[in-house]
Amino acid sequence: MSSTNRSLINPTANAKLDAALRDKLRRRADAAGSLGELVPLAVRLGLIQNSLKPRFRAPQLVVFAGDHGLVVDSVVEPGRPTTMQLVMRLLTSQLPLSVFAGIHGLELSVVDCGMAEPTSSHARLLARKIAHGTRNSRVAPGMSIEQVHAAIRAGMEIGDSLPGNVVACAAIGEGSPEVAAALLSSLSGTPVSELLQNNAAASPAFLAHQLSVLQAAQHRHRELEDPVELLAALGGFEMAVMVGTLLVAASRRHLILVDGIPALAALMVASRISPAITDYCVFCRSHSHAGLDRALSLFRASALLELGIGTVDGTGATLAWPLVRCAAALLTEVAEGEDAGPTLPAGLESLPPAPQQAQTGWEPALKSGFRLE
Numbered sequence: 001m002s003s004t005n006r007s008l009i010n011p012t013a014n015a016k017l018d019a020a021l022r023d024k025l026r027r028r029a030d031a032a033g034s035l036g037e038l039v040p041l042a043v044r045l046g047l048i049q050n051s052l053k054p055r056f057r058a059p060q061l062v063v064f065a066g067d068h069g070l071v072v073d074s075v076v077e078p079g080r081p082t083t084m085q086l087v088m089r090l091l092t093s094q095l096p097l098s099v100f101a102g103i104h105g106l107e108l109s110v111v112d113c114g115m116a117e118p119t120s121s122h123a124r125l126l127a128r129k130i131a132h133g134t135r136n137s138r139v140a141p142g143m144s145i146e147q148v149h150a151a152i153r154a155g156m157e158i159g160d161s162l163p164g165n166v167v168a169c170a171a172i173g174e175g176s177p178e179v180a181a182a183l184l185s186s187l188s189g190t191p192v193s194e195l196l197q198n199n200a201a202a203s204p205a206f207l208a209h210q211l212s213v214l215q216a217a218q219h220r221h222r223e224l225e226d227p228v229e230l231l232a233a234l235g236g237f238e239m240a241v242m243v244g245t246l247l248v249a250a251s252r253r254h255l256i257l258v259d260g261i262p263a264l265a266a267l268m269v270a271s272r273i274s275p276a277i278t279d280y281c282v283f284c285r286s287h288s289h290a291g292l293d294r295a296l297s298l299f300r301a302s303a304l305l306e307l308g309i310g311t312v313d314g315t316g317a318t319l320a321w322p323l324v325r326c327a328a329a330l331l332t333e334v335a336e337g338e339d340a341g342p343t344l345p346a347g348l349e350s351l352p353p354a355p356q357q358a359q360t361g362w363e364p365a366l367k368s369g370f371r372l373e
Helices: 015-032 038-049 069-073 083-091 096-103 145-161 176-188 204-220 227-234 237-251 261-273 275-280 290-297 315-332 363-367
Strands: 060-066 107-114 125-127 166-172 255-259 281-284
Touching: 015 038, 015 315, 038 275, 038 315, 060 083, 060 237, 069 204, 083 096, 083 107, 083 166, 096 107, 096 315, 107 145, 107 237, 145 227, 145 237, 166 176, 166 237, 166 261, 166 315, 176 204, 176 227, 176 237, 176 261, 176 290, 204 227, 227 237, 227 261, 237 255, 237 261, 237 275, 255 261, 255 275, 255 315, 261 275, 261 290, 275 281, 281 315
Parallel strands: 060 107, 060 166, 107 125, 166 255, 255 281
Antiparallel strands: none
């Protein structure tokens, strides 16, 4: 990948600011006692914004929806709600995810990236359908290269249009967690069996069949190494659109809350395009299964909250958001009996403002097909 593309997402590492943030938090602890894990979280937030006083505005929760052709091979347990059913429940506040988002001030949007069924218009539904679901990746590429580029562009446009400086990303879709596990496996070399959500109630025959189908899909595309080509081969549209949104968010130094296996798969692809993107991420979870533990370990990360829940991806991000706000408040709101003071330590210059049209800066990457050097 060219240096031009790399420069669009800058690492957050800054030794002088890091020390100043920790010193400020140490003074808080001297007065209030140990702040535990809030300290590294607050430091990360300050580094993301390049400020001693990180402030967040208009937080967004974006749920990307898409269906996978691989489900015709019965890789999804019977009885799960369809993607359309989940979307309608989200939009009509019939799920805790929607309610928690409203309580905590997260603006919820659902993106139709590639749902199999047609969707009706809704104020919170963004229509970005690339196709009515992917093809069966066991017998053919799930998406064409042209489709995956179109999906990433759509995600960049969404990233350009979102207000605020925080975005929580999650995905839903029939086959989405299973295909995401296969994609993470192919990108990392981790056995796909270690990344799957193994339901204790599922029969051994079903689990063996599911694993066999996913391994067959991986084997069909085993020659591919480029991350975007692998994404196109295995799917899906919701992950590809999310890749574009993630890239733009990080290029603007926005905080990203990542929730779920599909979001981690999208992040893995995005990190192969621009490795510094993970500096802007806080990891959340809406499921307690071991496959997600293994997926998080690929980023040397753990989830901000461990609540033992098992529900729609994105729910964990809504529950973690108040903790993020509290960590930032340690730096911005807790009074010390002193003047407001600078937002940066002495001698440290502020960064130039983030580009207003981040999508434009990524055009060279789009034209090159996101190939890495």
